Amino acid sequence: MEKATVYQKEPMEVKVEAGETYYWCACGKSAKQPFCDGSHEKTAFAPLAFTPETSGSVHLCACKQTKNPPYCDGAHKDL
Numbered sequence: 395m396e397k398a399t400v401y402q403k404e405p406m407e408v409k410v411e412a413g414e415t416y417y418w419c420a421c422g423k424s425a426k427q428p429f430c431d432g433s434h435e436k437t438a439f440a441p442l443a444f445t446p447e448t449s450g451s452v453h454l455c456a457c458k459q460t461k462n463p464p465y466c467d468g469a470h471k472d473l
Contacts, residue, residue: 396438398422398458403473405453405466412449417441418464428454428464 399422406428410416417430421439424431430441442463446452452465459469 398439400457400459400470400473401427402456403470404456405470406456407451407453409451410446410449412446415443415445416464417443418454420458420463422458428456 398420401419401422401424408428418441419426419428419430419434420442421434421437423433423437425433434440444464454464455462455466455469457470457473459473460467461469
């Protein structure tokens with residue numbers, strides 16, 4: 395099973411707008427982290443679409459090992 399590339403070992407804080415759809419990079423290869431830029435092509439990964447219910451800052455996983463994608467769950471602390 396292919397493993398995602400660890401982009402960085404800490405979450406990325408981003409501002410999101412309620413009702414807008416975002417595409418979180420699951421492969422770790424995107425140059426537009428934490429969002430997808432299509433770099434997952436020819437891998438086993440696909441971006442994860444998510445639509446926040448509220449506007450504000452969120453912490454998105456950048457190590458790509460979270461069990462609660464796209465949000466950070468602290469998995470980076472074990473890397």
